[in-house]
Amino acid sequence: PPLIITIDGPGASGKSSVARRIAQALEVPYVSSGLLYRGVAYQVLRHGVDPDDETAILRLLEAHPVRLVPNTHGNRVLAGGEDLTPHLHTAEVDAVVSAVARHPRVRAYVNERLREVPPPFVVEGRDMGTAVFPHAPYKFYLTASPAVRARRRARERADDVAAIEKMLRLRDERDAKQSKPAEDAQVIDTSELTLDQVVGAIMRFLPA
Ligand code: ADP
Ligand code: CDP
Numbered sequence: 001p002p003l004i005i006t007i008d009g010p011g012a013s014g015k016s017s018v019a020r021r022i023a024q025a026l027e028v029p030y031v032s033s034g035l036l037y038r039g040v041a042y043q044v045l046r047h048g049v050d051p052d053d054e055t056a057i058l059r060l061l062e063a064h065p066v067r068l069v070p071n072t073h074g075n076r077v078l079a080g081g082e083d084l085t086p087h088l089h090t091a092e093v094d095a096v097v098s099a100v101a102r103h104p105r106v107r108a109y110v111n112e113r114l115r116e117v118p119p120p121f122v123v124e125g126r127d128m129g130t131a132v133f134p135h136a137p138y139k140f141y142l143t144a145s146p147a148v149r150a151r152r153r154a155r156e157r158a159d160d161v162a163a164i165e166k167m168l169r170l171r172d173e174r175d176a177k178q179s180k181p182a183e184d185a186q187v188i189d190t191s192e193l194t195l196d197q198v199v200g201a202i203m204r205f206l207p208a
Helices: 015-026 033-046 054-063 091-101 104-115 128-132 146-154 161-178 195-203
Strands: 004-008 030-032 066-069 076-079 121-125 138-143 186-189
Touching (some): 004 015, 015 195, 030 033, 033 104, 033 121, 054 104, 066 104, 091 104, 091 161, 104 128
Parallel strands (some): 004 138, 030 121, 138 186
Protein backbone atom coordinates (compact mmCIF):
# COMPACT_ATOMS: atom_id res chain seq x y z
CA PRO A 1 0.00 0.00 0.00
CA PRO A 2 1.17 3.61 -0.54
CA LEU A 3 3.03 5.08 2.41
CA ILE A 4 0.63 7.42 4.18
CA ILE A 5 1.13 8.28 7.86
CA THR A 6 -1.79 10.06 9.54
CA ILE A 7 -1.38 12.16 12.69
CA ASP A 8 -4.63 13.48 14.14
CA GLY A 9 -5.51 15.22 17.38
CA PRO A 10 -6.83 18.42 18.97
CA GLY A 11 -5.27 21.89 18.72
CA ALA A 12 -1.73 22.25 20.07
CA SER A 13 -1.41 18.53 20.77
CA GLY A 14 1.76 18.66 18.66
CA LYS A 15 0.49 17.33 15.31
CA SER A 16 2.22 19.72 12.96
CA SER A 17 5.57 19.82 14.78
CA VAL A 18 5.64 16.05 15.04
CA ALA A 19 4.41 15.48 11.46
CA ARG A 20 7.09 17.82 10.12
CA ARG A 21 9.84 16.01 11.99
CA ILE A 22 8.67 12.56 10.94
CA ALA A 23 8.44 13.80 7.34
CA GLN A 24 11.97 15.19 7.51
CA ALA A 25 13.31 11.94 8.94
CA LEU A 26 11.64 9.94 6.15
CA GLU A 27 12.38 12.59 3.48
CA VAL A 28 8.75 12.77 2.38
CA PRO A 29 6.36 15.76 2.25
CA TYR A 30 4.30 16.78 5.22
CA VAL A 31 0.69 17.78 4.55
CA SER A 32 -1.33 20.07 6.87
CA SER A 33 -5.09 19.71 6.38
CA GLY A 34 -5.75 22.29 9.10
CA LEU A 35 -3.86 24.92 7.13
CA LEU A 36 -6.30 24.45 4.24
CA TYR A 37 -9.28 24.91 6.59
CA ARG A 38 -7.54 27.99 7.95
CA GLY A 39 -7.09 29.27 4.38
CA VAL A 40 -10.81 28.86 3.69
CA ALA A 41 -11.66 30.59 6.99
CA TYR A 42 -9.35 33.49 6.19
CA GLN A 43 -11.01 33.98 2.79
CA VAL A 44 -14.44 33.88 4.48
CA LEU A 45 -13.36 36.64 6.90
CA ARG A 46 -11.69 38.73 4.27
CA HIS A 47 -14.54 38.60 1.77
CA GLY A 48 -17.18 39.20 4.43
CA VAL A 49 -18.96 35.89 3.83
CA ASP A 50 -21.26 34.51 6.56
CA PRO A 51 -19.42 31.52 8.15
CA ASP A 52 -22.79 29.77 8.59
CA ASP A 53 -23.71 30.08 4.90
CA GLU A 54 -22.35 26.92 3.30
CA THR A 55 -23.53 27.78 -0.21
CA ALA A 56 -21.92 31.23 -0.05
CA ILE A 57 -18.62 29.67 1.08
CA LEU A 58 -18.69 27.23 -1.84
CA ARG A 59 -19.38 30.11 -4.22
CA LEU A 60 -16.43 31.99 -2.73
CA LEU A 61 -14.19 28.95 -3.24
CA GLU A 62 -15.27 28.68 -6.87
CA ALA A 63 -14.34 32.32 -7.45
CA HIS A 64 -11.18 32.17 -5.32
CA PRO A 65 -9.88 28.60 -5.05
CA VAL A 66 -7.36 27.86 -2.32
CA ARG A 67 -4.52 25.49 -2.92
CA LEU A 68 -2.12 23.67 -0.59
CA VAL A 69 1.59 23.52 -1.36
CA PRO A 70 2.96 20.74 0.84
CA ASN A 71 6.64 20.12 1.32
CA THR A 72 8.93 18.59 3.86
CA HIS A 73 9.72 21.74 5.82
CA GLY A 74 6.41 23.56 5.85
CA ASN A 75 3.14 24.07 4.04
CA ARG A 76 1.80 27.11 2.26
CA VAL A 77 -1.74 27.98 1.24
CA LEU A 78 -2.19 30.04 -1.91
CA ALA A 79 -5.22 31.81 -3.39
CA GLY A 80 -4.56 32.83 -6.95
CA GLY A 81 -1.03 34.20 -6.90
CA GLU A 82 -1.28 35.27 -3.27
CA ASP A 83 0.36 33.48 -0.33
CA LEU A 84 -2.14 33.45 2.56
CA THR A 85 0.14 31.52 4.95
CA PRO A 86 1.34 34.45 7.10
CA HIS A 87 -2.29 35.30 7.98
CA LEU A 88 -3.52 31.87 9.02
CA HIS A 89 -2.28 31.42 12.59
CA THR A 90 -4.18 34.24 14.27
CA ALA A 91 -6.85 34.54 16.97
CA GLU A 92 -9.29 35.80 14.28
CA VAL A 93 -8.90 32.65 12.19
CA ASP A 94 -8.96 30.44 15.34
CA ALA A 95 -12.33 31.97 16.25
CA VAL A 96 -14.08 31.19 12.96
CA VAL A 97 -12.34 28.13 11.48
CA SER A 98 -14.42 25.44 13.24
CA ALA A 99 -17.67 27.06 12.08
CA VAL A 100 -16.41 27.04 8.49
CA ALA A 101 -15.04 23.49 8.76
CA ARG A 102 -18.31 21.97 9.97
CA HIS A 103 -19.99 22.24 6.52
CA PRO A 104 -19.96 18.93 4.62
CA ARG A 105 -19.29 20.57 1.26
CA VAL A 106 -16.39 22.58 2.68
CA ARG A 107 -14.97 19.32 4.04
CA ALA A 108 -15.45 17.66 0.64
CA TYR A 109 -13.59 20.55 -1.04
CA VAL A 110 -10.65 20.28 1.38
CA ASN A 111 -10.60 16.48 1.14
CA GLU A 112 -10.45 16.67 -2.66
CA ARG A 113 -7.38 18.92 -2.44
CA LEU A 114 -5.75 16.45 -0.02
CA ARG A 115 -6.45 13.39 -2.17
CA GLU A 116 -4.67 15.09 -5.10
CA VAL A 117 -1.38 14.83 -3.22
CA PRO A 118 0.67 11.85 -4.43
CA PRO A 119 1.96 9.54 -1.65
CA PRO A 120 4.27 9.03 0.17
CA PHE A 121 3.49 11.71 2.78
CA VAL A 122 2.75 12.43 6.43
CA VAL A 123 -0.62 14.15 6.85
CA GLU A 124 -2.04 15.77 9.99
CA GLY A 125 -5.45 17.06 11.07
CA ARG A 126 -8.57 15.73 12.77
CA ASP A 127 -10.06 13.08 10.48
CA MET A 128 -7.11 12.00 8.33
CA GLY A 129 -7.05 8.45 9.74
CA THR A 130 -10.84 8.10 9.85
CA ALA A 131 -12.57 9.89 6.95
CA VAL A 132 -9.92 10.91 4.44
CA PHE A 133 -7.24 8.18 4.41
CA PRO A 134 -8.94 5.24 6.17
CA HIS A 135 -6.58 2.77 4.46
CA ALA A 136 -3.39 4.48 5.64
CA PRO A 137 -1.09 1.81 7.11
CA TYR A 138 0.20 4.00 9.97
CA LYS A 139 -2.15 6.06 12.12
CA PHE A 140 -1.54 8.12 15.24
CA TYR A 141 -3.73 10.26 17.46
CA LEU A 142 -2.02 12.77 19.77
CA THR A 143 -3.70 14.11 22.89
CA ALA A 144 -2.70 16.40 25.77
CA SER A 145 -4.64 18.11 28.53
CA PRO A 146 -6.23 21.47 27.65
CA ALA A 147 -3.97 23.22 30.19
CA VAL A 148 -0.81 21.81 28.63
CA ARG A 149 -2.02 22.63 25.13
CA ALA A 150 -2.89 26.19 26.15
CA ARG A 151 0.57 26.73 27.63
CA ARG A 152 2.17 25.46 24.42
CA ARG A 153 0.03 27.66 22.19
CA ALA A 154 0.59 30.70 24.43
CA ARG A 155 4.23 30.69 23.39
CA GLU A 156 3.11 31.32 19.79
CA ARG A 157 0.25 33.81 20.26
CA ALA A 158 -0.10 37.28 21.76
CA ASP A 159 -3.20 36.25 23.80
CA ASP A 160 -2.97 35.18 27.44
CA VAL A 161 -3.11 31.54 28.50
CA ALA A 162 -6.67 31.69 29.87
CA ALA A 163 -8.12 33.11 26.63
CA ILE A 164 -6.21 30.54 24.60
CA GLU A 165 -7.42 27.64 26.74
CA LYS A 166 -10.99 28.86 26.40
CA MET A 167 -10.69 29.01 22.59
CA LEU A 168 -9.02 25.57 22.45
CA ARG A 169 -11.85 24.04 24.50
CA LEU A 170 -14.46 25.73 22.32
CA ARG A 171 -12.80 24.35 19.17
CA ASP A 172 -12.55 20.89 20.81
CA GLU A 173 -16.34 20.99 21.24
CA ARG A 174 -17.06 22.30 17.75
CA ASP A 175 -14.66 19.81 16.15
CA ALA A 176 -15.78 16.83 18.26
CA LYS A 177 -17.77 15.18 15.46
CA GLN A 178 -14.74 14.87 13.19
CA SER A 179 -11.98 14.51 15.76
CA LYS A 180 -11.81 10.94 17.02
CA PRO A 181 -9.01 8.42 16.90
CA ALA A 182 -9.37 5.77 14.21
CA GLU A 183 -9.93 2.30 15.67
CA ASP A 184 -6.53 1.27 14.37
CA ALA A 185 -4.69 4.42 15.52
CA GLN A 186 -1.99 4.47 18.18
CA VAL A 187 -3.15 7.02 20.76
CA ILE A 188 -0.29 8.95 22.42
CA ASP A 189 -0.84 11.26 25.39
CA THR A 190 1.87 13.89 24.93
CA SER A 191 1.14 15.89 28.11
CA GLU A 192 4.26 14.66 29.88
CA LEU A 193 6.42 14.04 26.79
CA THR A 194 8.91 16.24 24.99
CA LEU A 195 8.68 16.67 21.23
CA ASP A 196 11.65 14.30 20.83
CA GLN A 197 9.92 11.65 22.92
CA VAL A 198 6.73 11.86 20.84
CA VAL A 199 8.71 11.59 17.61
CA GLY A 200 10.60 8.60 19.06
CA ALA A 201 7.37 6.89 20.12
CA ILE A 202 5.98 7.21 16.59
CA MET A 203 9.20 6.17 14.83
CA ARG A 204 9.14 2.86 16.71
CA PHE A 205 5.99 1.89 14.80
CA LEU A 206 7.39 2.80 11.38
CA PRO A 207 9.49 0.57 9.12
CA ALA A 208 13.23 1.17 9.60
P1 ADP B 1 -0.83 21.21 16.58
O1 ADP B 1 -0.33 21.08 15.17
O2 ADP B 1 -1.41 19.95 17.12
O3 ADP B 1 -1.73 22.38 16.77
P2 ADP B 1 1.83 22.16 17.17
O4 ADP B 1 2.73 21.17 16.55
O5 ADP B 1 1.61 23.44 16.45
O6 ADP B 1 0.42 21.48 17.51
O7 ADP B 1 2.37 22.44 18.63
C1 ADP B 1 1.98 23.58 19.37
C2 ADP B 1 3.19 24.13 20.12
O8 ADP B 1 3.56 23.23 21.14
C3 ADP B 1 4.44 24.31 19.26
O9 ADP B 1 5.08 25.48 19.67
C4 ADP B 1 5.28 23.11 19.57
O10 ADP B 1 6.64 23.36 19.44
C5 ADP B 1 4.91 22.80 20.99
N1 ADP B 1 4.93 21.36 21.29
C6 ADP B 1 4.33 20.39 20.57
N2 ADP B 1 4.50 19.18 21.14
C7 ADP B 1 5.20 19.39 22.27
C8 ADP B 1 5.70 18.54 23.32
N3 ADP B 1 5.48 17.22 23.34
N4 ADP B 1 6.38 19.11 24.30
C9 ADP B 1 6.58 20.44 24.32
N5 ADP B 1 6.15 21.30 23.36
C10 ADP B 1 5.48 20.79 22.36
O1 CDP C 1 -3.62 22.62 15.42
P1 CDP C 1 -4.75 23.55 15.51
O2 CDP C 1 -6.01 22.92 15.99
O3 CDP C 1 -4.48 24.81 16.21
O4 CDP C 1 -5.07 24.00 14.05
P2 CDP C 1 -5.31 23.16 12.74
O5 CDP C 1 -4.89 21.76 12.81
O6 CDP C 1 -4.70 24.05 11.71
O7 CDP C 1 -6.90 23.15 12.57
C1 CDP C 1 -7.67 24.32 12.59
C2 CDP C 1 -9.13 23.94 12.51
O8 CDP C 1 -9.42 23.37 11.24
C3 CDP C 1 -9.64 22.92 13.52
O9 CDP C 1 -10.02 23.51 14.75
C4 CDP C 1 -10.84 22.32 12.80
O10 CDP C 1 -11.99 23.13 12.94
C5 CDP C 1 -10.41 22.37 11.34
N1 CDP C 1 -9.89 21.08 10.88
C6 CDP C 1 -10.80 20.10 10.54
O11 CDP C 1 -12.00 20.29 10.70
N2 CDP C 1 -10.38 18.92 10.03
C7 CDP C 1 -9.06 18.69 9.85
N3 CDP C 1 -8.67 17.54 9.32
C8 CDP C 1 -8.12 19.67 10.21
C9 CDP C 1 -8.56 20.86 10.74
